[in-house]
Amino acid sequence: MTNPVFIPGPTNIPERIRKACDMPTLDHRSTAFKEILPPALAGVKRILKTETGEAVIFPGSGTGGWEAAISNCLSPGDKVLASDFGMFSRKWIDMCNRHGLDLQVVTAPWGQGLPVDDFATILAADTTHEIKAVLATHNETATGVRSDIAALRAAMDAAGHPALLLVDGVSSIASMDFRMDEWGVDVAVTGSQKGFMLPAGLAIVGISQKAISAMETAKLPRFYFDFRDMLAMNPSAGYPYTPSVGLLNGLKTAIDMLEAEGLENVFARHAYIAEGVRAAVRAWHLPICAASPDLYSDTVTAIVVPNGIDGNALVAHAETRYDTSFGAGLGDVAGKVFRIGHLGVLTEVQALAGIATAEMAMADMGIGVTPGAGTAAAQTYFCKNG
Structure with a gap:
């Protein structure tokens, strides 16, 4: 007998979801796949609380979602505002550095949340709008800290700043309240193995219309994580490469369970x-x-x-x-x-x-x-x- 795990993901998998993932090989170019992908994408949008944005699902993990967020929206040398206040906020910063972005990092003690007041001061001072994106980790898994994304959005609005807001919601989305449209989140990133109660293997990303516009001029290289390919093919239940069909079927079931509970x-x-x-x-x-x-x-x-x-x-x-x-x-x-x-x-x-x-x-x-x-x-x- 296996005991439950008490780690912050991957989480314990409900039997109903495990069985939904355990399915025979299905041709992802057949009409049967239309019974899986469109409901999963529509359900993700409801979980994110977005009516105006789009959802894409990559085979990968939350880290892949981070990379998709920056590579689709930014160009080499773009200035990005971020804070180091935990392991996962730090890793996203590391990724940005490796992509040749210009990081302005506000360091905060581990155990504190994202320093919204400091961000507000920096954004207000950036009158030429050199900062192209603001990174925020909603729930810092290493320290058990939840940051106030609504307050960050209010600070950005008060400064009249047009930067994109990219949010890591890997360990919050589908478990804690997340309001993509209301908070003005441009890219929301999560993974299958947390609140969705699935095995690891899906990077789940919500994209605002503002982010979709930004991707047309973004110059960072992307191929596997290109939003454009997903957004072009997903409406007809198509995928630019082989999808994780079983996990997507499990995701559809997970969304059914979450919405049945409310x-x-x-x-x-x-x-x-x-x-x-x-x-x-x-x-x-x-x-x-x-x-x-x-x-x-x-x-x-x-x-x-x-x-x-x-x-x-x-x-x-x-x-x-x-x-x-x-x-x-x-x-x-x-x-x-x-x-x-x-x-x-x-x-x-x-x-x-x-x-x-x-x-x-x-x-x-x-x-x-x-x-x-x-x-x-x-x-x-x-x-x-x-």
Whole structure:
């Protein structure tokens, strides 16, 4: 028997979605593919909350979606505003550097969110509009921090700045509220293995009409990740190369499941499970990496371990001793935290099992938590609020 995983993706796969992905070979140029691709694309747009934008789905991962976002919208030497405040915001910056873009980077402490006030000052000062794009990581998976994309859009609008807004929503979309049209997001990036509850293998991208216009003059090279080829062929259920048919069928099923539950209910369920996990952390008297409650992610909680304890060793011990996976610390917080992922189909019962296992692993490692304290705190929260 396999235990659930408590990592911030890939998530546990519901049996219905697993079966939808497990299908015989289907000719992606046949009429049967029309029963899969168009509903999946239309469903992605509804999940992103866009009526004016388009969706494309590449065989790949969220990282591929990042590359598609910059290569389709920008030219060599273009100035890009970004912030380094976690592992995944940093990786996107690294990618931009490798593509020959001119990066203006605002560094913020890991555990803080995107520095919207600093961005507002920089954008207001850029009266010649040299900045062509603003990068934002909505949910920083390494630290369990959610940033305020609506506030960033308000800052861009207040400055009257025309830069494109490119948002990494890999570990937020389909789990936490995301409003592409309302927030003026030009490119929204996610992957199949997070809120959509699928195996890794799809880079899912929403594109605004403004971004579609920008791609016509963008000069960065692209072929595999070219939006133009997708947008030309997708309306007739065509693909510019071989698609991941089984995963697309699974995506269609995942969207059916999310919409049957109701998106607002999905978001509320994630917030509920997340708060139960945070109640456990408070009972352990351990700090949460996110600097304040307004920054708390509803998909992953990063927990700071005491001095002298290696958080990554704790994660390794939980895997070898209890056959249970938690998230290791990454980058600047490697060894300083361990992470509990609580997204996808995770239930109260599963969350309690993960909390209890974390307590056992911490006790084994010499962390002075009271056995059962976190589990009891989470139980109390679930009983009172379920």
